[in-house]
Structures are given as structure tokens and as C-alpha cells.
Amino acid sequence: xxxxxxxxxxxxxxxxxxxxxxxxxxxxxxxxxxxxxxxxxxxxxxxxxxxxxxxxxxxxxxxxxxxxxxxxxxxxxxxxxxxxxxxxxxxxxxxxxxxxxxxxxxxxxxxxxxxxxxxxxxxxxxxxxxxxxxxxxxxxxxxxxxxxxxxxxxxxxxxxxxxxxxxxxxxxxxxxxxxxxxxxxxxxxxxxxxxxxxxxxxxxxxxxxxxxxxxxxxxxxxxxxxxxxxxxxxxxxxxxxxxxxxxxxxxxxxxxxxxxxxxxxxxxxxxxxxxxxxxxxxxxxxxxxxxxxxxxxxxxxxxxxxxxxxxxxxxxxxxxxxxxxxxxxxxxxxxxxxxxxxxxxxxxxxxxxxxxxxxxxxxxxxxxxxxxxxxxxxxxxxxxxxxxxxxxxxxxxxxxxxxxxxxxxxxxxxxxxxxxxxxxxxxxxxxxxxxxxxxxxxxxxxxxxxxxxxxxxxxxxxxxxxxxxxxxxxxxxxxxxxxxxxxxxxxxxxxxxxxxxxxxxxxxxxxxxxxxxxxxxxxxxxxxxxxxxxxxxxxxxxxxxxxxxxxxxxxxxxxxxxxxxxxxxxxxxxxxxxxxxxxxxxxxxxxxxxxxxxxxxxxxxxxxxxxxxxxxxxxxxxxxxxxxxxxxxxxxxxxxxxxxxxxxxxxxxxxxxxxxxxxxxxxxxxxxxxxxxxxxxxxxxxxxxxxxxxxxxxxxxxxxxxxxxxxxxxxxxxxxxxxxxxxxxxxxxxxxxxxxxxxxxxxxxxxxxxxxxxxxxxxxxxxxxxxxxxx
Amino acid sequence: xxxxxxxxxxxxxxxxxxxxxxxxxxxxxxxxxxxxxxxxxxxxxxxxxxxxxxxxxxxxxxxxxxxxxxxxxxxxxxxxxxxxxxxxxxxxxxxxxxxxxxxxxxxxxxxxxxxxxxxxxxxxxxxxxxxxxxxxxxxxxxxxxxxxxxxxxxxxxxxxxxxxxxxxxxxxxxxxx
Numbered sequence: 011x012x013x014x015x016x017x018x019x020x021x022x023x024x025x026x027x028x029x030x031x032x033x034x035x036x037x038x039x040x041x042x043x044x045x046x047x048x049x050x051x052x053x054x055x056x057x058x059x060x061x062x063x064x065x066x067x068x069x070x071x072x073x074x075x076x077x078x079x080x081x082x083x084x085x086x087x088x089x090x091x092x093x094x095x096x097x098x099x100x101x102x103x104x105x106x107x108x109x110x111x112x113x114x115x116x117x118x119x120x121x122x123x124x125x126x127x128x129x130x131x132x133x134x135x136x137x138x139x140x141x142x143x144x145x146x147x148x149x150x151x152x153x154x155x156x157x158x159x160x161x162x163x164x165x166x167x168x169x170x171x172x173x174x175x176x177x178x179x180x181x182x183x184x185x186x187x188x189x190x191x192x193x194x195x196x197x198x199x200x201x202x203x204x205x206x207x208x209x210x211x212x213x214x215x216x217x218x219x220x221x222x223x224x225x226x227x228x229x230x231x232x233x234x235x236x237x238x239x240x241x242x243x244x245x246x247x248x249x250x251x252x253x254x255x256x257x258x259x260x261x262x263x264x265x266x267x268x269x270x271x272x273x274x275x276x277x278x279x280x281x282x283x284x285x286x287x288x289x290x291x292x293x294x295x296x297x298x299x300x301x302x303x304x305x306x307x308x309x310x311x312x313x314x315x316x317x318x319x320x321x322x323x324x325x326x327x328x329x330x331x332x333x334x335x336x337x338x339x340x341x342x343x344x345x346x347x348x349x350x351x352x353x354x355x356x357x358x359x360x361x362x363x364x365x366x367x368x369x370x371x372x373x374x375x376x377x378x379x380x381x382x383x384x385x386x387x388x389x390x391x392x393x394x395x396x397x398x399x400x401x402x403x404x405x406x407x408x409x410x411x412x413x414x415x416x417x418x419x420x421x422x423x424x425x426x427x428x429x430x431x432x433x434x435x436x437x438x439x440x441x442x443x444x445x446x447x448x449x450x451x452x453x454x455x456x457x458x459x460x461x462x463x464x465x466x467x468x469x470x471x472x473x474x475x476x477x478x479x480x481x482x483x484x485x486x487x488x489x490x491x492x493x494x495x496x497x498x499x500x501x502x503x504x505x506x507x508x509x510x511x512x513x514x515x516x517x518x519x520x521x522x523x524x525x526x527x528x529x530x531x532x533x534x535x536x537x538x539x540x541x542x543x544x545x546x547x548x549x550x551x552x553x554x555x556x557x558x559x560x561x562x563x564x565x566x567x568x569x570x571x572x573x574x575x576x577x578x579x580x581x582x583x584x585x586x587x588x589x590x591x592x593x594x595x596x597x598x599x600x601x602x603x604x605x606x607x608x609x610x611x612x613x614x615x616x617x618x619x620x621x622x623x624x625x626x627x628x629x630x631x632x633x634x635x636x637x638x639x640x641x642x643x644x645x646x647x648x649x650x651x652x653x654x655x656x657x658x659x660x661x662x663x664x665x666x667x668x669x670x671x672x673x674x675x676x677x678x679x680x681x682x683x684x685x686x687x688x689x690x691x692x693x694x695x696x697x698x699x700x701x702x703x704x705x706x707x708x709x710x711x712x713x714x715x716x717x718x719x720x721x722x723x724x725x726x727x728x729x730x731x732x733x734x735x736x737x738x739x740x741x742x743x744x745x746x747x748x749x750x751x752x753x754x755x756x757x758x759x760x761x762x763x764x765x766x767x768x769x770x771x772x773x774x775x776x777x778x779x780x781x782x783x784x785x
Numbered sequence: 786x787x788x789x790x791x792x793x794x795x796x797x798x799x800x801x802x803x804x805x806x807x808x809x810x811x812x813x814x815x816x817x818x819x820x821x822x823x824x825x826x827x828x829x830x831x832x833x834x835x836x837x838x839x840x841x842x843x844x845x846x847x848x849x850x851x852x853x854x855x856x857x858x859x860x861x862x863x864x865x866x867x868x869x870x871x872x873x874x875x876x877x878x879x880x881x882x883x884x885x886x887x888x889x890x891x892x893x894x895x896x897x898x899x900x901x902x903x904x905x906x907x908x909x910x911x912x913x914x915x916x917x918x919x920x921x922x923x924x925x926x927x928x929x930x931x932x933x934x935x936x937x938x939x940x941x942x943x944x945x946x947x948x949x950x951x952x953x954x955x956x957x958x959x960x961x962x
Contacts, residue, residue, distance in 0.1 A: 081909060112809040115918070125920050128802040134809060257798030262920055269796045269921035287798045290835040297831040660800035671815050672808065676801040685830060720830045 076104065076541070077593065084111065087541035088595030090119075090526045092194060092518035093129040093136060093670075094663040095215070096238060096261045097526050098122035099596045100130060102519050102541035110134045110519055110541060118596045120263065120530045121238065127260040128661040128676060135672030136500065136517050137545070141741055143502055143514030144546035159512065164549065164557070171511050172561035174494040175206070178467040181493075184208045185430040186466040188451045193472035194523040194538070195498070195515060195551025198568075202555045203469065204425040205567040210432045210465070212448035214478045217765050219379045222386035225442050225763040227376065229387075229627050230394035231403060232617030234444065235376045236529055240412040243267035247407055248277045248368030250361075252303055252393065254377050257287040260660040261378070277368065279361050281306060284655060284683070284728050285721035294361050300653050300726055300769065301383050301644040302351040307392035308641060309347035310362045312339040314399050317359075319366035321401030328614060329398050331626025331638075338638045350641065369400040371407025384758030384767035387442075388639040391627070395639070398623045404608035413603045415533035417525055417580040422567045435461055440764035441633060447764040449479055449757075455488035467494040471551070472515075474503040477665040477732070480754040480766050498554060501669060502739040515551050516544035522573050523552065525580060525591075531606060533599045535584070537577070537591040635762055644758070644770060646725070651705060651772035652688065653726040656750040665732040668743035679747035681715040683728040689718040692775050701776040702748055706755045709780050711736055714748035727773060787929040788864040788902055789957040790916070791939040792839050796923035799824055799837040803915035803924065810903065810914035817890050819900040820915055836962075839915065839924060842867060842888040842900035843948065843956030850880035850889065858896075864928070865957060866904055871896040885952040902926070929957075 076085030086101040091113070099119035103112045113133040117124035126133075146167030147159040162170070178187060184207030189199050192213050200211045216224070224234040243249060244267040256268050268288070272278070278292040281303060289295040298306060314320045315336050325332050344355035365372050374396045380386050402408025432446050435454035440447065452475070455465040468489075479485045489495065489508045497509035506512045515521075519541050526536040544550070556568040570576045578588035586597055608614060618624050631637035647653050661667070661676040668674065682702065684694055694700065699713035712734050722728050734749030758767030799822045807819050820841035827834045844867050851859045851867060858873035859880050869880075869889075874896035881889045881897060892898040903913035907926075911917065916924040927934030936959075943961045950956075 111812075112806075122920075125918050125922075126802070127920055128800050128805050131802055131805045131809060131918055257800070257921075260800055260920070265798065265800075265920050266922070269798075269923065272796055285830070285833045285835070287835070287837070290833075290837075291795065291798075295831070660798065660802075661805070672805055675808070675815050675818075676804060720826060720828060720833050721835070723830065 079103065087539055088116065088536070088592065089113070089519060089538045089541065090536045091126065091130040091133060092538075093133050093667060094127075094260070095193070096121055096127075096263065097194075097528060097536070098126055098130055098262050099526070099536040100126055101595065102133075104541050108542050110137050113519070116536075116595045118594070118598070119536060120532070120534060121528070122262045123266060125262070125266065127262045127265070129260065129663055129667060129673060130262070132661070132667075132670055132672035132676075133519060135670035136667075137519045137542075139501065139669060139671065141502065141669055141739055142500055142517075142546065143506070143512060143548065145514060146547070147512040149510045164547070167511055167513060168554075168557050168561055171496050171513075172558055174510065175467060175496075176562060178493050179206065182463060182466045183429060185210065185428045186463060187469065188212065188432070188455075188465050188467070189469045189471065190214070190448055190451070190473050190475060191471040194518070195555070196471050197524060198552045198555035199469055199471050199498070201422075201567055202559050202562075202564065205422075205559065205564040206562065207426045207428055209425075209428050210446060210451055212432070212446035212451050214448045214473055214475070216443075216445040217447040217449045217763075218381055218478060218480070218768075221381065221443065221445065221447075221763050222760055222765045223376050223378070223380045223390045224444060226387045226390035226394055228444060229442070229630060230391060230398065230618070230624050236412065237378075238263055238528060238530065239376065239378070240410050240529070241267075241373050241375060242371075242405075242407050242410045243373060244270045245407040246271055246276050246368070246371050246373050248279065248365055248372040250279045250281070250365060250372070250374040251288050251292075252281045252307070252375065252377055253382075254375050255282065255284075255286040255288055255657050256375075257291070258660055259378065259658045277364050279364065283723045283726050284657075286657075294357070294364070296351075296353050296357065296361065297723065299350070299352045300655065300723070301646075302347075302641075304385065304389045304392055304639060305342070305347045305350040305641045306353060306358065307389065307396060308339055308342040308639065309344045309358050310365070311335070311392065311396055311399065312342045313344060313359050313362035314366060314396070315339060316343075317363070317366075319363065320399040321369055324370070324401035325399060327611070328616070328623050330618075330620040330622035330624050335395065335625040335638055342641070350643070365396075365400055368407075370402045370405035372400050372402050373397075373408055374400070374402070381760070381765040382758075382767050382769040383644050384760050384765075384770070385639075385642050386760050386765050386767060387762040388636060392639040395625050398625060403623070404614070406607050410531055410606045411603065411608075412529035412531070413533045413601050414529040415527040415535045415584070415599050417527060417535070418583045420569050420576055420579075422569060430463070435464075436764070440762070442629075443763040448475075449766045450764050452479055452485055452488045455491055456484075457491060464491070466492060468492055468496075470495065470497045470499075470505055470509070472499055474499075474505045474665050476504040476508075477735075477749060477751050480751060480757045480768050482749075482752050483755070498551065500548070501666070502737055503665070504735065504737050507737060513554055514546065514548040515554065516540075516548035520544040520548070521550035521552075522577065523550070524573075525577060532601050534596060535581075535586070535591070535599065536596045537588075539592060630762070633762070647772040648705070651774045653769065654704070654750065654753055654771045654773050655726050655728045655769060656731045657728065658732075659730045662730065662732055665735065668732055668735055668746070669740040671742060674742055674746075677730075678742075679715065680730040680733040681717040682748070683717050683719050683722040685722050685724040686718050686720060687724045688727075689716070692777070694718065694775065694777070698777070701780050702753055702773045703776055703780075704753045704755060705772045708753060708755050709776065710734065710748040710752060712745050712748055713779075786864045787957070788844065788866055788907070788927070789929045789936050789959065790841075790902070790913075791925040791936050791945065791959045791961055793921075793923040793925070793939070793943075793961040794836050794838055795961065796921040797822075797837040797839055798921055800920065802918050802920060803839045806914045806918035807900070810906075811901070813898070814893055817892070817898070819888075819890075819898065838960055839919075840886065840888075840948070841915070841958065843886050843954065843958045844900075844902060845957065846955035847953060849883040849885070849952075849954060853879045853883045855879065862904075866902050867899075868901055868904070869897055869899060871898075885949040885954060886956070
């Protein structure tokens, strides 16, 4: 059967006028925090007054001369991308009328090698978006109707924010203020919050994404994987992907290196219930039954040990607990795993032997979004153990020893010691969480008799929490209990509608930020500088945080008038300067941490209790957890329901790009992938809109298009995350596609580190417009 | 000189970067495109295959669009590149009908537009925008008459196909399979 699926964007026949009549059920919530449509401005709206806080001519005037591009009328300015968090360095090209015409990768940057991904290439769409937040907004309570926003000057909005935060601190203590952040500017608000006396600083990238991986890696190797992952894909001979859909997950450097590996004839093994793009590039695709990956991993470990295919020298020298592991997995044979995973024993053996043949130039990829089933730390522990048996950690073609560029920090007063932290809300729990839990702070915002206090104010920077945290009702319930919330963003997002104050940040193309120092094979630094002045009345994040700090009496923590002073000083300390970086954008510093790989026989001290790679973890055992991973059976979908699997499209980043004109031109809505056998049962047709209903009776606010495809198992459906916006101000994204987060009401909590497993939700189809979503 | 392109379907991930890079490089209006991605799925679960292709004007040697153009706006230049002179185009759409690859569109300004192989870049020694941006490096461009060009090298050691061979257009976009 041949099935054509074209992204012929100029050939789209019609755009359905999507359900303009539906109002999200959250819009008419009758709690004390109504959702405000930003278009409902004007009631009591003040004229925009920008007096007082113009930043002075230095930054806000000309962003600098830029470098003239030969033979064109263009100038270019260095930047690093913020459309996702891989942070590729590039050049912003500006024409003589100060229009941003394109963004092109910086050839010297190892994150992108001169080639941005579609999102980075589509970056101008973020700048040009006419739906952007344009001016500070303050919530107005109306006794006889819903709340509204009124426009405010920066001076007023910042004064008000500072006053409210201080009031919350006076009444409940500064520890009751939390920061949720994602993105470059989060650091400034983190400094502000620490100076204020709270260290409740969380990013959903931990508990909703990478957390189990980092916890598992720390337990095994004594260090986190980090981003970018130190996977030596370009030189690998065997790449094993467990649900990682590189190529759809467009983390640029990894996609590039995977392509290089394909050129060099590397074996790719992909484990996925869906025939992902990566699966289509693989020598072996293991179409696993969802939620059974750990059984497969344990059986691979069994084969390596039973067939004595593991790297004996490496294991003897670098690992702790091998004999216990051997005993642990002795019955976890491929035959044992077959009944769980549906993967045939000979295929399990064959793929284990392929890994061993390539070892140590083999990568069993640690994954990135790994919060699936609540036993995720243990599953990634199995991945870590498998890599140790293959000797790939510290080997060429396995994992390299990354190095991060270190810049000196500005001198500030010491931060006060907070009296309480988020951990006090969870006594005895999640001790191995290395970072704060965004979901944990959200839950601890809802008052409970089990806790003496709860969070009272949130600062939300660049993260659209209702479409990020699982269980949207719970998130909105938490928000309804806040005394105060301030949201800093470039776009009106669902979260900004619930804020008391909304502060518009300018986009990454219009601002300076801190020097990028993310790790790589060599330590690199990259500069982001504005190519144009900020549009509308938006301001850079650093400026917003600094102004707030000054109004809160914490100005000493931002010891500069303009961030360029800090950047120039930091750069000069490492032998560069702002002037130099404005010309080159990216600079390689000297590697000082030693070789990229372990040498044979080298004695390595790992940062674990035993000083070795811990196949057996006394630390986990001590906390009451399995010291070695144990397979647990997870619930399966009931009759007529299908497991909801979600993932990414290469041209979108979560929900933050859904209104970018350049990117929705490539993909304007998500669709739900349905196996043809299932489609036949339900009499579904490709292109038909259906509503989704989950196991808890939650019905999707918006319908989603069916895509019937052989690329998905019959017990699962798949959709791309980040669509189904209910925010009318997002004129292009509003009501397009369904929101997977809305369907994720069941959370399988990882008891080790508090990760929110989100793959245990099951959905069914409603082919008729359901009554309950009409209002 | 004979410009051509090879697309490695074994490396393309269908990310559409070529599409958006072309749009920003060539100021193609939002909602239109000069290149696009096609995905073909074959087989049934779990024996499935996908072919992903970045497609565009095939710069045919025997170009029906050029033959049917009443004004001569569609023409072939040195290197075999098919171009449209916007000023001479009356937007009649005959070329759009005649193209077996559906590679042309009506620009809102009233003329027909399509891929130019980014000749404005190639003349300066640069690669077409789609080739330069592709994260998987699955696009190879160059002169087929030069045995050392990227495209000649790519075609030398691999099996390849062209689209709608039966149309007799002698297309110059090759798909490595």
C-alpha cells in the first residue's frame, strides 16, 4: 500500500475555520483568577507611558554597526538561537530598512556547523509575529464581570510587581515565591529570586523531561549527561535509540552527526512502537510494545553477560557490582523479554551482538524526554549499565568527555540562606532529585493540611505551564491559589492569561544575553547581540530582572548598568572582548581538562560513592529503591482505548512555535496517527476531525485530524506535542490541533526523583462533536 | 556545464529546513514555496519503509513549461537552469498546468515563480540556500560535466532514480535510493 503525505504548503485546499465558537472550559472558570483575553484591553486602560525606564542610549539605540555582507545591502550580527534550547550560534541578517531577512548558522559553531535547523532558520517569524506581547499589562479586578488587563508603563508594572512580591514575602516569607523558567533569561530571574531569599527555581526540563536521565547517570557515573549530550555519534559504529526520535527531535548537532554516521555505514538500532524517521534509517527497528523497554534492556544485559560479550577489562577496572548484576539478570533472558516486549528472542540476541561487535564505538543513547512510566530513572539506569558493559563511556564513538568554557562571575553580595525550600514540602521524598521539581512546586501551591505552608507567588519566565506540566486542571487549580503571579514572555501564552502582571520581553534577535558556554568536545563561547531595536515596548530579560531588583532593594546583585559591561569584562578575562565577539560570534577556547577519551588502563576516579561506575547502587538501596533495575508491568489500555504517545515535529518547539508564521507554514496543526486496523474498527478516514477522550473522561477542547498510517502500532496513537492552543490572541495557533497535555491527567510519579511519567494515558475517539466542550 | 542536484533519501529526515531557508533567502511569501517535502510510506506494520524527498523544479532538459510559455518568460539559461523572467510573465498558468512535478506557483504579484537553483548565490560561488542549510547534508549540488563536483561524486557510487521518468522531460534532480 502506498500512502502519500505531502507537505505541499501552497496546495492546501482549505483551512477550516476552527471552532471559533468554542470557548475553552478554562475561560469561564469561576475562581478568583479568571483567564484574561489580552484583546479585552481598554477597560480602565491607561495610555502607554514609557517614561522613567528607558535604558539609555547605549543599548536601546543602535545595536551596533554590524558587519556589511559583501555584494549585498545586508549587515549581519552574531546571535545564538532561542527557538529551542540547543542554542546554535548564527548570524542575523538585516537589510537597510532594518528588516530581519534571515538567520544563518555560524560555520565555526559545533552546535550547528553553519547549518541551523528549520526552527532556527524560521527565527525571523518569532520577531515578526504581530501577536507578540507589546506592553506591560496589569490585571484589573471587576466586581461585575470578568477580570481584564490594562496597559501599563514599565515603571508602574515593575513598581507594582516589586510591591506585591515584597507583600507576599512580608506575610509568608520570601521562600513562598517560586520561579519557573525555561530559556536564557531564566538566569537573571534566578539571581533575583536567590537575592530575595528563595531558591525555589524550577525548569520543566527536569521533572517533565530529562530529570530521570540525569539522576540515573549521576547514580551510575557520578555525573549528569547534560546538554548537548556528549554522544560521539559522528564516530560511532552503532547507535541505539530507545524511543529517541532524532530527526523529528531536531537537536541540530545530533541530527547532523547521525547523518554523518549513516554516511559512514554505522548500524542504527531503533526501539520504538512507532516507525519513526530514525527507525526508517535503521538497520534494525524493534517495534516494541509500549512500556516494556526496561525488559528489553535487561535482556540485552543478560545476553552480553551470558555470552561473555561485555568489555571484561573495562568492567573489571572501572565498575562496581558486576557479580551482583550477573546474578540479578541471569533469568532475564531474551525468551523472558519476548513475552513482555513482543520482540523475538533471536532479534534481541542479534542486536546485542551488533552492539558488542561495535563496542566500544557504540552509543546506547540516554534519550532526552524520558519521563514516561514512573520507573524512568531505573530504565535509564539500565541504559547506563548497558553502556558500561560495552565500555562506551569515555570511548571514541561512544561518549566523549565534554568540557564547558568557564567565565568568571561578577562580584555580588552573598545570597541569603532560605529558611525553607521546595524539599520541605516533600519530607523524605525525591532526595535524589538534583534540581527543583516544577510539578512539585505546582502541587505544593495547593494548600494542604499536610504542609505548614504553600507557595504564594510565582514568577514565570518563558514557560507556558498549562501546556507543559501534566494535568492541566491541577496546574490551573494551583494558579488559582496564588496571591500573585508575574509572567515574562515574548508571546501571549495560556500562562500569561492567568498572571497579575505580564511583562513583554523582546525576542532573542533584539537583545543581549549572557555568553553561551554549553559543553562540547572543545569549550566554546558564543555571543548573542541585538540585530535590531526591540519592537513595541518590549525589553530584554536582563533589564527587566535588574529593574525589579533595584525596586526591591536588591540592585547590588546586578552590578552593572548595562549587560554589555559584564559581557566585555567576562570576555576579556578569557582572552577575548565584546568587540572581538561582535565580529566572530563564536570562539573556541583551549581544552584544559585532558583528553577527550579515556586511555587504555587509565585509572579513573568517578564521582560516585565507590569511585567506580556503579552497576549496583548502594545509594539507591540506601534510599529504599532497587539497587539494580527491576522490570515492572505497567497498565495497558482498556478495550477501545489506545495508549497516547506524543513526540515532536522537526519544525516546532513545544507550544512556543505554534504561532510562528514561518513555521506553521510548514506544519500548522498536529494530527493523530492511527493504525489502519484501528481506523477500520472506528470507520475513520484520513483528514477527518475527531475529538479525543481519555481514561478519566477528559475530552479534548479542540478536534484533531486523523492520519491513518502503518507507522504506528494498533495499541497506540501518536501526536505531536504543542498544539491545541486555547489562547485567542495567538491568531494563527488558536484552536489548531489538539493539546496532548490536556489528555495527560494520569501521572506516574518517579519515586526516586519526582519525574512525571506521562505515557500511561489512554484515549478513545469521539467522531461527533461532544456536547460538553460547547459553552 | 549542466547544473543538477542529488537528494539522498537515506539521509533526509523531512525536517523542511530546505523549505524555510528557501523562503527567507528568496523572499517567497508565506503560504507559498519553491521546494517541499514528500513522504512515501510503503508496507504494513511492522514491515514498513518510508522514503523522504526534498522536491523542487527538476530543471528539465526537455522542459514542457518552457515549450508552452506564450511569452518566452520561461527559458533555459547556461547550465540548463530553467528560469522565469517575472517582467515577461503574464501569469497565464500554462506552465503550471504542463509541469509534471507541480513545481510552480502563482505569486501574489501576478507572475509565476519557482526554484532558480539560487543562481544569484551560485554565481557568487555559494551553494543554493537549501543545500547550504540542510542539517543532514542530504542535498548535493553542482555541475554534472565536472566529474569532481559534489553531485557527480554523489551519483557515481549510488543507485538513483528520477521522478516521472516516463514524462520524457529528462529531469535533473536525482534521488539517491
